[in-house]
Structure formats: structure tokens, C-alpha cells
Amino acid sequence: MARAAKPKSAAAPAAKPAAPAVPNRERPSDPVRYEASKEELLEFYRQMLLIRRFEEKAGQLYGLGLIGGFCHLYIGQEAVAVGIQSALEVGKDSVITGYRDHGHMLAYGIDPKVIMAELTGRAAGISRGKGGSMHMFSVEHKFFGGHGIVGAQVSLGTGLAFAHKYKGDGGINVAYFGDGAANQGQVYESLNMAELWKLPMIFVIENNQYAMGTSVNRASSEDQLYRRGESFRVPGIQVDGMDVLAVRGAAERATEWVRAGKGPIVLELKTYRYRGHSMSDPAKYRSRDEVQAVRDKSDPIEAAKRELEALGVGEDELKALDKEIRQIVTGAADFAEESPEPDLSDLHTDVLVGQY
Amino acid sequence: MAVELKMPALSPTMEEGTLAKWLVKEGDSVKSGDILAEIETDKATMEFEAVDEGTIAQIMIAEGSEGVKVGTVIALIAEDGEEATTATDSKPAERAGDAANAQPKEAPADKNAPPIPESATPHKMETGARDLVASVTATTEDPEVPEGTATAKTTVREALRDAMAEEMRADDAVFVMGEEVAEYQGAYKVTQGLLDEFGPRRVIDTPITEMGFAGVGAGAAMGGLKPIIEFMTFNFAMQAIDHIINSAAKTNYMSGGQMRCPIVFRGPNGAAARVGAQHSQNYGPWYASVPGLIVIAPYSAADAKGLLKAAIRSPDPVVFLENELLYGQSFEVPVLDDYVLPIGKARIAREGKDVTIVSYSIGVGVSLDAAARLADEGIDAEVIDLRTLRPLDTATVLKSLGKTNRMIVVEEGWPTCSIASEIAAVAMEQGFDDLDAPVLRVTNVDVPMPYAANLEKAALLKVDDVVATAKKVCYR
Numbered sequence: 162m163a164r165a166a167k168p169k170s171a172a173a174p175a176a177k178p179a180a181p182a183v184p185n186r187e188r189p190s191d192p193v194r195y196e197a198s199k200e201e202l203l204e205f206y207r208q209m210l211l212i213r214r215f216e217e218k219a220g221q222l223y224g225l226g227l228i229g230g231f232c233h234l235y236i237g238q239e240a241v242a243v244g245i246q247s248a249l250e251v252g253k254d255s256v257i258t259g260y261r262d263h264g265h266m267l268a269y270g271i272d273p274k275v276i277m278a279e280l281t282g283r284a285a286g287i288s289r290g291k292g293g294s295m296h297m298f299s300v301e302h303k304f305f306g307g308h309g310i311v312g313a314q315v316s317l318g319t320g321l322a323f324a325h326k327y328k329g330d331g332g333i334n335v336a337y338f339g340d341g342a343a344n345q346g347q348v349y350e351s352l353n354m355a356e357l358w359k360l361p362m363i364f365v366i367e368n369n370q371y372a373m374g375t376s377v378n379r380a381s382s383e384d385q386l387y388r389r390g391e392s393f394r395v396p397g398i399q400v401d402g403m404d405v406l407a408v409r410g411a412a413e414r415a416t417e418w419v420r421a422g423k424g425p426i427v428l429e430l431k432t433y434r435y436r437g438h439s440m441s442d443p444a445k446y447r448s449r450d451e452v453q454a455v456r457d458k459s460d461p462i463e464a465a466k467r468e469l470e471a472l473g474v475g476e477d478e479l480k481a482l483d484k485e486i487r488q489i490v491t492g493a494a495d496f497a498e499e500s501p502e503p504d505l506s507d508l509h510t511d512v513l514v515g516q517y
Numbered sequence: 518m519a520v521e522l523k524m525p526a527l528s529p530t531m532e533e534g535t536l537a538k539w540l541v542k543e544g545d546s547v548k549s550g551d552i553l554a555e556i557e558t559d560k561a562t563m564e565f566e567a568v569d570e571g572t573i574a575q576i577m578i579a580e581g582s583e584g585v586k587v588g589t590v591i592a593l594i595a596e597d598g599e600e601a602t603t604a605t606d607s608k609p610a611e612r613a614g615d616a617a618n619a620q621p622k623e624a625p626a627d628k629n630a631p632p633i634p635e636s637a638t639p640h641k642m643e644t645g646a647r648d649l650v651a652s653v654t655a656t657t658e659d660p661e662v663p664e665g666t667a668t669a670k671t672t673v674r675e676a677l678r679d680a681m682a683e684e685m686r687a688d689d690a691v692f693v694m695g696e697e698v699a700e701y702q703g704a705y706k707v708t709q710g711l712l713d714e715f716g717p718r719r720v721i722d723t724p725i726t727e728m729g730f731a732g733v734g735a736g737a738a739m740g741g742l743k744p745i746i747e748f749m750t751f752n753f754a755m756q757a758i759d760h761i762i763n764s765a766a767k768t769n770y771m772s773g774g775q776m777r778c779p780i781v782f783r784g785p786n787g788a789a790a791r792v793g794a795q796h797s798q799n800y801g802p803w804y805a806s807v808p809g810l811i812v813i814a815p816y817s818a819a820d821a822k823g824l825l826k827a828a829i830r831s832p833d834p835v836v837f838l839e840n841e842l843l844y845g846q847s848f849e850v851p852v853l854d855d856y857v858l859p860i861g862k863a864r865i866a867r868e869g870k871d872v873t874i875v876s877y878s879i880g881v882g883v884s885l886d887a888a889a890r891l892a893d894e895g896i897d898a899e900v901i902d903l904r905t906l907r908p909l910d911t912a913t914v915l916k917s918l919g920k921t922n923r924m925i926v927v928e929e930g931w932p933t934c935s936i937a938s939e940i941a942a943v944a945m946e947q948g949f950d951d952l953d954a955p956v957l958r959v960t961n962v963d964v965p966m967p968y969a970a971n972l973e974k975a976a977l978l979k980v981d982d983v984v985a986t987a988k989k990v991c992y993r
């Protein structure tokens with residue numbers, strides 16, 4: 162290759178070593194796959210299955226006209242939210258994400274009923290029916306939404322991290338964003354500030370390979386997204402986002418780094434969404450075979466199930482769990498369908514907090 | 518018990534669809550995630566996935582059936598451990614196309630008969646946005662169109678596409694750039710076919726980076742090109758508003774007329790159906806307040822076409838505000854080789870003598886519906902479609918006011934600092950002597966857009982309010 166040719170100039174110093182491409186500074190060590198006990202893995206499996214069944218039901222309710230507008234399902238990506246959030250402390254660490262938010266809320270232990278009721282726009286919904294699918298929040302859980310503008314959650318998350326550090330509350334922020342969002346300018350402004358001020362923050366890129374109809378390599382000059390922080394000296398790790406234990410392992414590495422005051426870190430989770438971008442996306446930009454191949458080979462729930470079986474969990478136990486989850490989801494759907502719409506007077510509440 | 522599979526709504530606006538193809542047959546076992554059928558919606562062909570596990574007990578709507586209402590039962594799935602035959606016994610009886618049992622069988626003769634929805638009222642998504650789409654689409658002919666010109670029924674979506682295609686054919690400097698405009702054919706299919714015709718040099722997909730590509734567009738315009746920058750919706754143009762205002766709008770002035778920025782920023786604006794607070798705003802008043810910009814917000818397909826062509830040719834930066842709810846509406850568009858309309862001219866959408874209703878964009882349809890109702894009550898309303906919000910055609914507005922002496926302004930947007938406020942000010946400043954009643958505004962409610970169906974309905978502009986307000990200024 163041309164680059165191997167030595168410069169001919171006699172003036173070139175003889176054996177001066179080239180500067181290393183990456184400056185010699187501390188980096189997090191490679192993550193190791195988490196060694197879960199049977200009970201822990203069963204819990205991860207339960208959470209992922211809950212998200213899957215919940216989202217399937219949401220898709221169904223959308224089809225029946227009970228959910229309106231945009232509805233972005235998390236099916237296929239379950240291992241990401243479950244693996245990462247299992248390493249966080251609910252109520253101490255904060256989480257923020259975009260519009261594809263149902264799964265993250267379920268993984269943070271928020272009641273499926275109030276999530277589903279928000280999807281149907283009812284008074285019992287977590288945003289009292291005013292937010293909808295894209296705008297759900299639980300300050301109690303330090304789950305800060307639920308944002309519709311691609312990339313906005315990243316600088317907001319940086320601000321949450323700033324607040325953690327400012328208050329010295331020991332919490333860290335996890336900001337989730339997509340491969341598409343990774344091209345927004347404010348992401349880089351945030352990375353710079355986060356490193357400059359050593360903010361306790363994990364930038365989680367959920368690389369599901371597509372931003373609406375645009376595949377990563379059609380939109381990203383550097384498609385290895387975990388490297389996106391390097392020029393700001395933010396280290397990055399690429400993770401198999403279809404393996405909940407790999408995700409958890411990486412989350413441990415990242416939280417150690419951040420909690421030790423070493424500044425932010427980037428995790429790129431390679432994952433896949435099975436459904437269209439939102440309910441109205443016909444997804445013609447990829448083949449049915451491509452989707453089927455991922456489902457067959459890399460499904461995070463099936464993989465966890467096989468591992469559980471190897472650990473001696475019986476088919477009956479798994480069947481019973483599936484049944485229990487279907488009941489929870491059906492219960493949430495019934496609740497969401499039957500509970501009343503907001504009172505019309507709610508139209509005017511919550512615009513401002515104070516009285517002027 | 519058998520699970521009923523119902524015709525799904527697969528887009529926010531879908532009410533019925535075509536069952537294009539079954540990918541399973543009776544007796545097949547299915548599990549969650551399997552694709553059962555292909556369904557054509559108002560916008561695209563979608564795949565319909567199984568959620569439940571079981572066996573297809575009966576297919577009730579044959580493939581190829583058109584006009585299948587959302588909510589119609591299209592198949593039955595027998596759940597695990599249940600006999601496919603017994604499953605169907607529990608189904609509600611007497612439905613078109615029903616057979617006595619679900620054994621694989623010959624298709625009954627009437628299987629292609631129009632399906633009857635499961636209940637009398639098929640589910641469709643509740644939204645106040647639907648009420649904004651007017652039943653009246655015929656408007657008074659444009660004085661710009663030569664008499665006797667033939668017209669063709671065209672959707673707003675097609676009219677916009679045609680305008681871009683014609684201008685791109687005529688001028689190589691014109692190109693289209695934005696998210697999903699090329700390979701996906703436009704998030705709302707407005708740029709459909711442009712990539713095929715003009716290729717990737719001129720129809721360019723961008724990453725999600727509005728601030729960046731709005732700046733690239735403005736710079737390319739300064740460099741001598743004529744960019745059409747599509748924002749997936751104008752909500753996302755807020756990421757880029759600095760380039761629209763600070764870079765595009767002020768350049769000509771700051772440079773003492775040396776440096777031009779002939780660019781079109783276009784995309785859907787205003788409320789859509791049930792998309793909540795961050796995706797439902799009308800930016801008309803925002804941009805119309807900026808000197809150095811031209812702001813256009815058409816209602817009809819003919820205006821969309823004629824004005825977009827004019828916008829692309831304009832040497833000035835143009836913000837071109839479309840409306841998603843209108844994309845699928847059909848209007849008569851003059852069949853002319855080069856249909857270009859003047860920027861800055863309002864149009865009388867309906868002539869009348871008792872009260873003037875001023876509006877723009879989707880508000881025009883609401884106003885026309887209201888005018889039809891007012892006519893039943895003996896009030897003859899004149900409806901003005903502003904079409905251009907900056908520069909405002911105050912002459913047409915004042916002339917109408919001189920005739921009717923009463924005016925209301927109808928706007929799908931917030932009331933405060935609105936186009937409606939501006940029109941009221943113009944009427945006070947320049948038409949005070951013609952006013953027999955105060956100018957009143959009919960707008961959305963002054964709150965962020967709520968998601969819940971009932972609240973959304975309450976927040977949006979309503980024909981009833983237009984009628985009531987028009988009567989009020991007529992003291993009726």
C-alpha cells in the first residue's frame with residue numbers, strides 16, 4: 162500500500178516512532194459479559210418479555226384506532242434498556258430518551274397501566290393524557306422523558322448530569338439516542354461540554370441500523386458510532402445490544418468509569434428494530450428476509466430463554482411467566498381502554514406553574 | 518375462544534384499506550411476529566403482523582377486497598390447544614362472507630362482497646384534526662387563470678411535486694435536499710419520483726441535522742444555486758431557525774444588495790392528527806414577523822403549485838408552509854404548461870357581502886365550511902385566502918372590509934401575536950372607518966397541543982366557533 166512507502170527525503174529522522182493515533186491516556190478496560198444468577202437472568206427475561214408483549218399490544222390498539230398519532234415500538238431492542246437500566250439505581254440515577262420510550266419506562270419499573278393509559282390518552286395516563294406516546298415522564302423515577310425532537314434529549318441529559326454533579330447527589334445520567342440522532346450537532350456540543358466539565362453521564366447510542374428509512378452508512382461518514390466521542394476525548398465502547406448480559410456487562414464498565422469521576426463515556430449498542438419506524442412506516446427500505454434473519458438468529462428474548470433452559474428453568478415455568486405477562490398486558494390494555502378521558506378543564510391546566 | 522383479527526388502522530388518517538394479499542392460509546399456525554397479510558393504506562402498502570399464537574381458523578375477507586373498513590373482522594385465529602373448527606363456533610354469527618364452519622373450503626360466492634364492519638361504527642382514531650379537513654374544496658377561480666382553461670383534479674401532494682419537477686426540468690440550479698426526500702420518496706411522499714427523474718445529484722438525502730443542512734442550503738444559495746430545503750415538518754426547522762432568519766433573511770440587506778440567498782424552505786406546518794405538543798405548531802406568525810423573508814401558506818392544490826413555482830424562481834428566501842392534513846385533498850388545478858402565481862396576492866375564495874372571513878392554509882377550508890352554514894342562516898360571507906403571509910395583501914383585505922364592514926380572522930394556530938392579530942391591527946390602522954363591528958379572532962386555544970382526543974378536539978379551531986363569531990360581528 163502506498164502509505165507503507167518510506168519518505169525518500171534524507172532529512173527524515175531515522176527511527177523516531179510515530180505518535181500513537183490515540184493519545185496515551187487512561188481508557189476503560191474491555192467489558193466482560195455479565196455473569197447473571199438464574200434469578201437475575203429470569204428477571205431480565207421477564208422485563209424483556211413484558212416490553213415485547215406490551216409493545217405488541219400497543220401496536221394492536223393502534224390498529225384499532227385506540228392509540229393515535231405516532232407510535233414508535235421498541236420491539237427487538239429490549240435488551241438495551243433492560244441491560245443498562247438494571248445497572249442503575251432507580252430514583253438516584255436519571256434517564257432520558259427520545260420518542261421510542263415505552264420500553265425504557267417499563268425497564269425502570271413504571272406501571273404498565275399508566276403507560277398504556279397515556280397511549281390511549283386517558284386521564285389516568287402518566288402525563289394525564291396530555292403527552293401521548295412520545296411524551297411520558299416520571300420524575301419520581303428520575304425518568305425525564307419522552308422527547309420528540311431528535312437529538313434534543315442529549316443536551317438535556319447533559320444538563321441532568323450537570324445537575325447531578327452540581328448537587329453532588331452521586332447520581333449519573335443516561336441519555337439514550339439513535340444512530341440517526343447521532344448526527345445532530347447538539348450531540349457534539351454536548352460531548353465537548355460533558356468531557357470538559359467531567360460530567361457523570363453515559364451517552365447511549367441505540368444503533369438499530371436505521372433512522373426512519375436511512376441506514377447508518379447512508380447518513381454517517383464514520384459509521385462506527387462508538388468512536389464519535391473520541392475527538393472530545395470521550396471513550397467509547399461497542400456492545401452487542403441483542404445480548405442482555407453483554408449490555409449489562411458494558412453498563413457496569415461504564416457506570417464504574419463515570420462514578421469514579423472520570424467524565425462521560427459513549428456506549429454504542431448494536432441492535433435492531435423489527436417493526437417499522439412508527440406504526441405508519443411500510444419499511445420498504447429493507448427486505449423481509451433481513452428482518453427475519455435477525456429475528457431468527459439474534460432475538461434477545463429467545464437467546465435469554467435458551468440460556469435459562471440451560472440453567473435448568475423448565476418449560477412450564479417459562480410458560481407460566483409468559484401467561485402472567487400476557488395477563489399484566491391485557492390488564493393494562495383493559496385499564497387503558499376503560500379509564501375515562503381527561504376532564505375538559507385539563508386543557509388549560511399545567512401551562513404555567515405560577516399565577517400571574 | 519377464537520381471537521378476532523380486525524382490519525387495522527395503519528396510519529393516523531386511515532379509515533379503510535385494501536386487503537392486498539394474504540400471506541397465510543386457513544390451517545396455518547402462526548406466532549407473534551409472523552406477517553399475516555399485506556394491507557394497502559391511504560399512503561402505502563403495509564405488513565400486518567400476528568401478535569397472538571395459534572392457527573388461522575378462518576379467513577373472512579378475501580385478498581383483493583377493497584374498501585375494508587378499519588375494525589372489520591378479517592380472520593379468526595384459534596388459540597393453542599383449541600380446535601380450529603370449534604373456535605369459529607364462538608364467533609358472532611351472520612356476517613357477510615361467513616361460512617357455517619371454518620373447514621378449509623371453497624370461497625363462497627359472496628366472499629368479495631363489501632365487508633360489513635364488526636360493529637355499526639368501525640373504530641377509527643379520534644382526532645379533532647379530521648374536522649379541519651373541509652368538506653368544501655371548490656373555491657372561486659383565480660383571476661390569474663385565463664378563462665376556459667381546462668383543469669385536472671390533483672392532490673396538494675401531487676401539485677407540490679409537479680411544481681418542483683417542472684422547475685427542476687427548467688433550471689439545473691434547482692435541487693432538493695432534506696431528510697428522506699430521495700430513496701424513501703419523502704416522509705409524506707411529496708418528493709415521490711423525483712429521485713428517479715433527476716438522480717442523486719439533485720435529489721439529496723441528508724442525515725438528521727437540520728441546523729447543518731439549512732446552513733448548507735443557504736450557503737449553496739449564496740454560491741449561486743437554488744436550493745429547495747425540505748423539513749420533514751416545520752417543527753424540526755426550529756433546530757435551523759437561525760439559518761433561516763440570520764443567514765437567509767438578512768443577507769441581502771446586510772450586504773447592501775450584493776449577496777443574494779434564493780432558497781425555498783418548505784415542509785408541512787401546523788397541527789397534524791394526535792401528534793402532541795412538539796409536533797403541532799403553526800409557524801406562520803413566527804416567520805411572517807421577519808423582514809427579508811417571503812412567507813407563503815397555500816390552501817388549494819392550484820395555489821400550492823403556482824406559488825411553489827413562484828417561490829423557487831424568486832430571488833429572495835422563501836418559507837413555504839404546507840399542511841400535512843391537506844396533502845391528500847384534491848382540487849382542480851389549471852392545465853397550463855407553466856402555471857405560476859404572483860407572490861403577495863390574496864384570493865377571494867368565496868364571494869359574499871355580509872361579513873369577511875380572512876384565513877390561510879387549512880383555515881380556509883374551515884372558513885368555507887362555515888360560510889356554507891352561514892348561508893343557510895341567511896348570512897353571505899366572503900372568504901379571503903391570504904395565500905402569502907409576508908408580504909401581506911392588505912389591499913384585498915381592506916377592499917373586502919369596505920364591502921362587508923365586518924371582519925373575522927380564522928387561524929389554525931395560537932391567538933397571541935398571530936396573523937389574526939396582524940390583520941386586526943391593519944383593519945384598525947387602515948380600515949377603521951369601514952368597521953361596523955370589532956375584528957374578532959377565531960383560533961386554536963392558547964395552550965400547547967394536548968394528545969388526548971377530547972382535549973385535542975377542544976384545542977383546535979372549530980367550524981362552530983367560526984359560525985358563532987361571524988354571527989356575533991353581524992349582531993345576529
Ligand SMILES: Cc1ncc(C[n+]2csc(CCOP(=O)(O)OP(=O)(O)O)c2C)c(N)n1
Pocket residue numbers: 261309310311312338339340341342343367369371372373438696725727749753756
Ligand atoms: C429534529 C428532528 N428532525 C426530524 C425528526 C423526525 N424523525 C423522528 S424519528 C426520526 C429518525 C430517528 O432515527 P434514530 O435516531 O436512529 O432513532 P430510532 O427511531 O431508530 O430509534 C426522524 C427523522 C424529529 N422528530 N426531530
Ligand SMILES: [Mg+2]
Pocket residue numbers: 339340341367368369370371372373
Ligand atoms: Mg435508529
